[in-house]
Amino acid sequence: MSAPTRRERLRTSTLTEIKDEARRLLVTGGPDAISLRAIAREMGMTAPAIYRYFDSLDALVEALAGDLYIELSEIVSAAKHDAGDDPVTQIIAMARAFREWSVAHPAEFALILGSPLPGIVAFQESCDDADHPGVEFGRPFMETINALWLREQYPTPPRSLMEERLAAHLEPLRSGHGEEVPIEVAWAFLSGWTRLYGLVSMEVFHHLRWAVSDPGALFEMELHSYVGQFTGRSDKS
Amino acid sequence: MSAPTRRERLRTSTLTEIKDEARRLLVTGGPDAISLRAIAREMGMTAPAIYRYFDSLDALVEALAGDLYIELSEIVSAAKHDAGDDPVTQIIAMARAFREWSVAHPAEFALILGSPLPGIVAFQESCDDADHPGVEFGRPFMETINALWLREQYPTPPRSLMEERLAAHLEPLRSGHGEEVPIEVAWAFLSGWTRLYGLVSMEVFHHLRWAVSDPGALFEMELHSYVGQFTGRSDKS
DNA sequence: TTGCCATAGTTAACGGCGTTCATTCTCCTA
DNA sequence: TAGGAGAATGAACGCCGTTAACTATGGCAA
Secondary structure, three states: OOOOOHHHHHHHHHHHHHHHHHHHHHHHHOHHHOOHHHHHHHHOOOHHHHHHOOOOHHHHHHHHHHHHHHHHHHHHHHHHHOOOOOHHHHHHHHHHHHHHHHHHOHHHHHHHHOOOOHHHHHHHHHHHOOOOHHHHHHHHHHHHHHHHHHHOOOOOOOHHHHHHHOHHHOHHHHHHHOOOOOHHHHHHHHHHHHHHHHHHHHHHOOOOOOOOOOHHHHHHHHHHHHHHHHHOOOOOO | OOOOOHHHHHHHHHHHHHHHHHHHHHHHHOHHHOOHHHHHHHHOOOHHHHHHOOOOHHHHHHHHHHHHHHHHHHHHHHHHHOOOOOHHHHHHHHHHHHHHHHHHOHHHHHHHHOOOOHHHHHHHHHHHOOOOHHHHHHHHHHHHHHHHHHHOOOOOOOHHHHHHHOHHHOHHHHHHHOOOOOHHHHHHHHHHHHHHHHHHHHHHOOOOOOOOOOHHHHHHHHHHHHHHHHHOOOOOO
């Protein structure tokens, strides 16, 4: 399994060089700036040569998106790992790591978590399989919120209501994370993830400029409010 | 001020035909499918003729985005108006109207509320002026949450904490909606809006497919949870 | 009524793009 | 050492935004 041949080494090296150049173009000029000709030009090649490595421009962008998903997942997981054993501390660390990466890499964030480009739609569609990057990315959040639930049962909407209205539509999540996840955990995870995503993506996409001059302050306030739900501390002033 | 000349009538008619065709292309083929040549082809014209009406493709897309913002704002305002006098009912109606329009018009949603395309960035930048579509869009939400606050003081993070950490960064919002808005209202508005946006945009962008088969059920559950914060009903199961 | 001119529209062209095809070169292997 | 697989090339096609020069035309003033 070791000893990659010289050809293989050259091939993977070219492959990553193409993706690196694509990312550079993404960062400097937005998603539409990623072009085979520009990549090839920058690499001292001609555009058709790239077809030896990717079936199309869309396939290249899709591969790049997969890499970025993994990069972000690893950063979030590392933040959790470095945060000690307390689930609440872990959630705070993961949320902050997610925001920091997103704000530092707006173009990358837009590619994997923004409006799906027509070419990236197929990538989204393939979310059915359990080892899709999206499921993998959500896992540490889910596990932490589950650990928290085992420790103390934080408030949620009434269980009866969730069982009646929500339970039937959670089979994709449960098939990816195990059938045994309590519905309160599923809800808390989805609720928290959508809040985190909404806040961060609005900041990254500049949809908050008209309201807030320092989105980081709003983020910390929201994080405080969200975590308060778990610590049981009253929010009354 | 009335009596537009014949020339003017023809001009505005062509202008809206161009934007209509651009929207049709947006819906059928995504943002990148909007092309001057395709629009002109469909209209029985040649592409350079469009430059009599718009300075560039970007300017056209920007104008279309402005129209869509107004369309969405009017729909949300109408929903509030039709919802009677109770602020809580109004909030529910506005949130549902927002989601329904977004789900029914994913391409339009992506254009105005998704990742900012390089060309649309200038549109976002101009959010400083108080009559920007974004401020106008947020107004009915803000007013309703304010009315609610006057009726009963719902729970928020501690006022002292918000004054210390958040107040200094809210001047853009306050300059658009009046200085007198209490910080609790500003927080409740921003918190609610980011939650609504996060949930809806994840649904529209198919970022929830891996977890939930019917995002509408999750939406109603979240709405229930968010509104519960105002009605003071306990969320314990 | 005549003449003019702003307005709307055209054609041609430039450079950039993804993609395909036929071709060439080069390195590894049998 | 001969051959074949893999890597890269150049030319071409049909898109695209944009510019420039040119033409037709409708409305208004003399």
